Amino acid sequence: MAQRTLTLFIVTALMLGTCTYLAWGKPSSVVGLFVVSGLAVGSLYSLGGIGLVVLFRATGVLNLSNGAIGALGVMLAWQLQQWNFPQIATWVIGIATTTLLALVYGRLIAPGLAWRDPVVKAVATLGFALIVLGITAFAWEDDVRKFALPSDKISYTLLGLRITLTRLIVILAAIAIVIAVWLYLSKTRTGLNMRALADNRDISALIGIPIVKTETIAWGISGLIAGFTGLMFGDLVRLEPFVITFMVIPAISAAICGQLRNLGVVLIAGLCIGVIESMLTLHPVLKSVRPMAPFVIAIIVLMWVQRGRTNYFAGN
Amino acid sequence: MKKTTLVGLIALGSLSMIGTASANDAVCGLNNGQAASGEPIKVGAIYGNAAPGDFSAATDAANAYFKCVNENGGIHGRPIQYLVENDQWNPELAAQAAAKLVKDEAVVAMVGNSSFVEMSVNAPMYAENGIMAMASGCAVSECFESSNIVSTNQGPLASSVGAAMYAVEELGATNISCIGMAIPSVGNWSCGAVQSYMESKGLNASYVLLNPAAPDVNSALLEAIASGADSILVNLPAGLAIAFLSVAEEQDLGDAYSWTSSTPLYDASVPKTLGEYWSGKMFVSAELTTIDGAGADNQNWLRVMDAYADPADPRDTFAQAGYLSARYFVKTMNEMNPVNVDNRALVTAAIQAIKGYDSDLMCGPYYVGRADRHMPNHAGIIVEVRDEAFHVVRDCFEYEGPYFEPILDAEKTLGLR
Numbered sequence: 001m002a003q004r005t006l007t008l009f010i011v012t013a014l015m016l017g018t019c020t021y022l023a024w025g026k027p028s029s030v031v032g033l034f035v036v037s038g039l040a041v042g043s044l045y046s047l048g049g050i051g052l053v054v055l056f057r058a059t060g061v062l063n064l065s066n067g068a069i070g071a072l073g074v075m076l077a078w079q080l081q082q083w084n085f086p087q088i089a090t091w092v093i094g095i096a097t098t099t100l101l102a103l104v105y106g107r108l109i110a111p112g113l114a115w116r117d118p119v120v121k122a123v124a125t126l127g128f129a130l131i132v133l134g135i136t137a138f139a140w141e142d143d144v145r146k147f148a149l150p151s152d153k154i155s156y157t158l159l160g161l162r163i164t165l166t167r168l169i170v171i172l173a174a175i176a177i178v179i180a181v182w183l184y185l186s187k188t189r190t191g192l193n194m195r196a197l198a199d200n201r202d203i204s205a206l207i208g209i210p211i212v213k214t215e216t217i218a219w220g221i222s223g224l225i226a227g228f229t230g231l232m233f234g235d236l237v238r239l240e241p242f243v244i245t246f247m248v249i250p251a252i253s254a255a256i257c258g259q260l261r262n263l264g265v266v267l268i269a270g271l272c273i274g275v276i277e278s279m280l281t282l283h284p285v286l287k288s289v290r291p292m293a294p295f296v297i298a299i300i301v302l303m304w305v306q307r308g309r310t311n312y313f314a315g316n
Numbered sequence: 317m318k319k320t321t322l323v324g325l326i327a328l329g330s331l332s333m334i335g336t337a338s339a340n341d342a343v344c345g346l347n348n349g350q351a352a353s354g355e356p357i358k359v360g361a362i363y364g365n366a367a368p369g370d371f372s373a374a375t376d377a378a379n380a381y382f383k384c385v386n387e388n389g390g391i392h393g394r395p396i397q398y399l400v401e402n403d404q405w406n407p408e409l410a411a412q413a414a415a416k417l418v419k420d421e422a423v424v425a426m427v428g429n430s431s432f433v434e435m436s437v438n439a440p441m442y443a444e445n446g447i448m449a450m451a452s453g454c455a456v457s458e459c460f461e462s463s464n465i466v467s468t469n470q471g472p473l474a475s476s477v478g479a480a481m482y483a484v485e486e487l488g489a490t491n492i493s494c495i496g497m498a499i500p501s502v503g504n505w506s507c508g509a510v511q512s513y514m515e516s517k518g519l520n521a522s523y524v525l526l527n528p529a530a531p532d533v534n535s536a537l538l539e540a541i542a543s544g545a546d547s548i549l550v551n552l553p554a555g556l557a558i559a560f561l562s563v564a565e566e567q568d569l570g571d572a573y574s575w576t577s578s579t580p581l582y583d584a585s586v587p588k589t590l591g592e593y594w595s596g597k598m599f600v601s602a603e604l605t606t607i608d609g610a611g612a613d614n615q616n617w618l619r620v621m622d623a624y625a626d627p628a629d630p631r632d633t634f635a636q637a638g639y640l641s642a643r644y645f646v647k648t649m650n651e652m653n654p655v656n657v658d659n660r661a662l663v664t665a666a667i668q669a670i671k672g673y674d675s676d677l678m679c680g681p682y683y684v685g686r687a688d689r690h691m692p693n694h695a696g697i698i699v700e701v702r703d704e705a706f707h708v709v710r711d712c713f714e715y716e717g718p719y720f721e722p723i724l725d726a727e728k729t730l731g732l733r
Contacts, residue, residue: 030538030542034535034538037534037535040534041531041532041534142370143585144583144585144586144589145555146558146589146590146591155566161567162566162567233531237532237533237559238533238555238558238559243531250531274532277535278532278534278538281535281538281539290527291527
C-alpha cells in the first residue's frame with residue numbers, strides 16, 4: 001500500500017513538474033485553456049487505461065484490441081442513427097456489441113492461450129484488433145462522418161473554456177469507474193477471485209476458484225468499458241476507426257504508468273498525459289513531438305518503477 | 317384497360333430510351349461510334365487507397381473516359397490499355413508500381429495519378445525516364461514543383477490562397493491562422509504560401525500544423541486563438557476538418573471568426589455533416605466547377621460517369637480532375653501523327669506542347685510547357701455552406717501572391733497572357 005501511494009505521489013509530482021515547466025511564463029488564462037482541453041482528452045486516455053487494467057488484473061491479458069472493439073461499437077451506433085434508430089437504442093446496441101465481442105474473445109480464444117506468456121497473450125489480442133479493424137474498415141469505407149450525443153449541446157465554462165456535458169461525463173465516468181472497480185475488486189467475492197486469478201492462476205484453479213466464470217465477467221466489464229470509451233471518443237475526438245483503434249496506445253501508456261495494477265495512478269496518468277500533450281503545444285520546439293508524449297512518459301515511469309528489477313511482463 | 321397499359325408501356329419504354337440516349341450522349345475522343353481495335357496503347361496510373369483515405373476517384377473517372385474513348389474510335393483507331401496500380405500510401409509500393417509501369421510495361425504516359433506518396437517518391441524517376449504524368453490529385457510540393465508532373469487539380473496551396481483571398485476581400489480578414497497538416501511538403505508549404513500572400517498585402521498570418529497522429533485537435537484550435545487571428549482557414553482533409561470544426565462549435569466560435577477552407581471540405585456529404593451551426597459561416601475554395609455545374613464539359617463528365625463508371629464511383633472534384641486529365645491526354649494523342657503515339661519521347665514532347673486547352677470545369681486554360689514547375693489550375697470559385705448544401709458565392713477568380721509570380725511569368729512566355 002505504501003509502495004502504491006509512493007508511486008502515485010511520484011507520478012503526480014513528475015507530471016505536475018512537467019506541466020509547470022511547459023506553462024512557465026505563459027499567461028494563466030492561456031494555460032488554463034490548455035489544461036482544461038488536455039483534461040478532456042486525458043480523461044479518455046484514463047478511461048481506456050482503466051479498461052485495460054481491469055482485464056489485466058483479472059486475467060493477466062493486456063488487451064490491445066480494446067480500441068478496435070470500441071471503434072466497431074461507435075461505427076455501428078452511428079450507422080443505426082443513420083437508419084433512424086432511437087438514439088438510446090443505438091448506444092445500447094453499440095455497447096452490447098463491444099461487450100459481446102470481448103466475451104467472444106474471452107470465451108473462445110483467450111482460454112487457449114491461458115498458460116502462455118503475457119507477451120504472447122498481448123500479441124494475440126493485437127491480431128484480434130487487426131481483424132476487428134479490418135472488418136470495420138471493410139464495412140465503413142473512408143467517408144465524412146460525425147457522431148453526436150445530445151449532451152454535446154449542454155455546456156459549462158471552466159477557466160475560460162467551454163466544456164460540454166459529454167466531456168464532463170467522461171471525466172466523471174473515469175473517476176466513478178475507478179471507484180466502482182476498486183470497490184468491486186476489494187469488497188466482492190468475484191473481485192477477490194479476480195485478484196487471486198491474476199496473482200496465480202494455477203493455485204486459483206487448485207483451490208476451486210471458478211476460472212471461466214471469473215474471466216468471463218472480467219472480459220464483459222472490459223468490453224463494456226471499451227464500448228463506452230469508443231462512443232465518447234467517436235463523439236469528442238473523431239469518428240474514424242483507425243484513429244479510435246490506435247487510441248489504445250496512449251491508454252496503454254496510462255495503464256503502464258499504473259503498473260497495470262494501480263487504478264488511481266492510471267486515472268492520474270491518463271489525465272496528465274492529456275494535459276502534457278496539450279501543453280506541449282505551447283512550446284515552440286517540443287510541439288512538433290506531441291504524439292511522442294505518451295510513450296516518453298510511460299518509458300520514464302516504467303524505468304523508475306522497474307529500477308533494480310528485470311523483465312516486466314514476466315514479473316508477475 | 318389494355319390500351320391504357322399499352323400506352324403506359326410505350327411511355328415507359330420511350331422514357332427509358334431517352335435515359336439511355338442521354339447516358340450514351342457522352343462525347344469522347346474521336347466520337348465516331350466505332351470500337352477501337354489493334355494493338356493497345358499502354359497508359360499507366362498510380363493512386364492511393366488504404367487508411368487514411370481512398371483516392372481512387374480520379375483513376376476511376378479516367379478509366380470511365382478511356383472506356384468511352386475505346387468505344388468511340390480510340391486513339392487513331394487503337395484502344396487505350398489503362399494500367400492502374402494502388403500504392404496503398406506505401407513509398408516502397410509506390411516506387412515498385414512506377415517501375416512496373418514505366419520500365420516493364422513501357423507505358424507512354426501516366427494519366428490520372430492521385431497519390432501524394434507516389435508523387436514525392438517518383439517525381440525524379442519520371443524525369444529520368446522522360447515520361448510525363450498528367451496527374452489529377454496532386455497534394456505535395458514535389459508534385460507541383462517537378463518538370464514531369466502536371467495536374468488538373470490545384471492542391472492545398474492554391475486552394476488555400478484562394479480561400480485566404482476570399483477571407484480578406486469579402487469577409488474582412490486582417491489576420492489569418494491557417495490550420496494545416498504536419499506533413500512535410502504539405503502543411504508548411506501551403507500555409508506558408510497563405511502567409512506570403514497576407515504579407516504581400518501588408519496583413520498578418522500564422523499557421524498551426526496539426527499532427528495527423530495526434531487525436532487532440534483542441535490544442536490546434538487554442539493555438540490558433542492564441543495567435544490573435546480574426547479569421548481561421550481550415551486546410552485539412554475532410555475528416556480532420558470536421559473534427560476541428562466540431563471543437564470550434566463546442567467553443568461557439570462560429571461567429572467570433574470568419575471561416576474558410578481549402579477544397580477538401582467541398583464534399584457532398586459535408587454540409588449535412590457540419591449541420592445547421594455552420595450554415596452561412598463556412599466558405600470553401602473549390603478547385604474546379606461545382607459537381608452539378610451546368611457547363612457542357614461538366615455535363616459530359618457526368619454522362620461519361622453514368623455510362624461507363626461504376627455507380628458507386630464517387631462524383632467528386634477528384635473524379636472531375638481525373639476525367640479532365642484523361643480528356644486532355646486523348647486530345648493530345650489524337651492530334652499527334654499516328655505513327656508516333658507509341659514513342660514515349662514524342663508523346664512527352666506532345667504533352668509538354670499543350671497550350672490553352674479549355675474546359676468549363678476549370679476557370680483558366682490548361683497548359684504544360686517545359687518548366688521545372690507546373691500549376692496550370694490557379695483560379696477557382698468559392699462556395700458557401702448553407703442550408704445543408706453548397707452555394708456558389710464567388711465565380712472564377714485568379715489567385716494572387718508571391719508563389720504564383722513565376723507561374724504567371726511562364727504563362728506570359730507561352731503567350732497565354
